[in-house]
Amino acid sequence: MALHYRETDLFEKKNWYDLAACKNLPTDIFFPIGRTGPALRQIQRAKAICQECPVARECLNYAIRTNQESGVWGCTSEEERRHIRRSPRLSPLKDSRAV
Numbered sequence: 001m002a003l004h005y006r007e008t009d010l011f012e013k014k015n016w017y018d019l020a021a022c023k024n025l026p027t028d029i030f031f032p033i034g035r036t037g038p039a040l041r042q043i044q045r046a047k048a049i050c051q052e053c054p055v056a057r058e059c060l061n062y063a064i065r066t067n068q069e070s071g072v073w074g075c076t077s078e079e080e081r082r083h084i085r086r087s088p089r090l091s092p093l094k095d096s097r098a099v
């Protein structure tokens with residue numbers, strides 16, 4: 001897994017994460033193990049929380065920019081983020097690198 005944290009990324013995360021719907025929830029909800037059976041239900045549960053989150057867009061931008069390969073971020077699964085990364089048309093990086 002390639003993680004490319006920069007100091008500015010951490011600062012940006014600190015700002016929007018204060019408003020995150022998951023801020024006080026156990027993080028394991030968003031990091032299911034596997035892709036079948038119970039993991040699929042866990043992914044759906046995490047996405048349901050994300051859908052109510054006021055900073056879902058910022059979260060997705062952060063996940064794409066910092067190559068978060070695991071877990072649910074901004075209403076997306078690992079596979080969905082890989083698809084976004086491969087598609088310049090869908091990537092939030094196309095519009096702006098600012099969160």
Ligand code: SF4
Pocket residue numbers: 020021022023030049050051053054055056057059060072073074075
């Ligand atoms: S979009 Fe989901 S994972 Fe991201 S901060 Fe909001 S609740 Fe947490």
